[in-house]
């Protein structure tokens with residue numbers, strides 16, 4: 054997500070999530086952090102993965118490998134009808150399992166082709182197959198559902214998820230949004246492949262993530278198909294339905310899908326989007342190869358979207374991002390997230406600096422490349438101010454309410470520059486690239502990062518990371 058401090062004072066409608074979460078981790082979560090129990094020892098909860106900041110986000114007991122979504126949306130009525138075929142594997146014996154589904158009634162469910170019972174418990178959809186599932190069993194749950202979607206409202210994060218627009222709909226939001234348009238294990242810990250087919254009236258576009266895989270029309274309706282071949286965290290799924298200008302090109306043999314709302318005036322949005330391949334290539338020099346098989350961006354024009362979001366392969370930008378020119382800094386931020394956040398995803402929301410600190414650092418790298426300011430200048434300017442609020446919030450544990458605080462972004466980025474000063478350019482580059490490679494398509498924690506940095510540096514950095522990530526007060530240089 055783009056840096057919130059740019060929108061000082063605005064009632065941020067940045068999108069939240071309500072989440073529910075994923076599946077058991079396959080490795081210890083917190084190698085160097087004894088302050089929280091590893092998830093293996095946490096009690097099993099069918100209605101949450103046990104994320105310390107969002108205990109009810111996601112669900113326990115299984116891991117999804119793919120979602121096959123078929124959706125039909127009628128902008129005239131605001132009604133969404135869908136079928137989700139969810140392939141998952143159990144981590145334990147289960148007599149029932151939960152999916153997260155917000156405000157949309159399920160009308161029918163089966164598990165491996167046999168009808169299953171469902172009941173709604175708030176935003177949890179509880180599915181009970183006729184026979185219990187056994188540990189290690191792979192199954193396909195098919196859920197038919199339909200109704201009028203509504204966003205998730207959160208006092209802290211605003212509203213997120215699916216909302217109706219003048220000519221269609223937009224679905225996006227962090228930390229959660231997916232459960233407003235499909236049944237899902239809604240936590241970044243449970244990443245999966247997706248096929249997404251969206252049927253809308255002829256003349257409207259239906260944009261989502263990944264590789265475009267065809268369109269077909271019948272009876273006044275057009276189906277748009279998208280394939281997400283690399284695992285994706287649920288909050289990174291997006292949907293934009295409406296009148297859009299869609300330009301498809303190619304870069305490195307991969308599709309680039311650039312999408313701008315019809316109502317956006319001037320060329321600045323398109324001009325900024327057109328630099329996506331160039332900016333991605335620049336970032337790849339720092340972070341290693343771009344991790345996905347498609348590129349792009351979507352510029353939406355609705356006042357309720359006032360923050361960009363790094364939705365996988367296809368970030369969403371509000372029209373306001375480009376109102377004062379082709380702002381490529383925000384584009385660099387969201388593209389950096391493709392490595393940090395999207396390919397290497399969070400295991401728990403507390404580690405959000407691994408996303409936002411890295412994306413902010415990428416902004417600084419891009420600005421240096423563009424000749425606007427150097428990374429050193431950005432660091433020094435922030436460090437010089439002892440009264441900056443970032444010193445009172447530890448980015449490694451900012452609190453649920455501080456998830457998108459300035460500290461997470463700015464002090465997070467400063468932590469990387471301070472690390473670079475500690476270990477030198479070569480080791481720093483090795484750390485960044487090894488991080489992106491080792492955890493590509495996976496999940497990781499702050500403990501994983503600090504352990505990697507220490508391994509590359511060949512010495513303990515415990516005091517360094519503690520001061521920068523976990524203590525209040527300005528660290529000594």
Ligand SMILES: [Zn+2]
Pocket residue numbers: 054055056363386390408409412
């Ligand atoms: Zn961000």
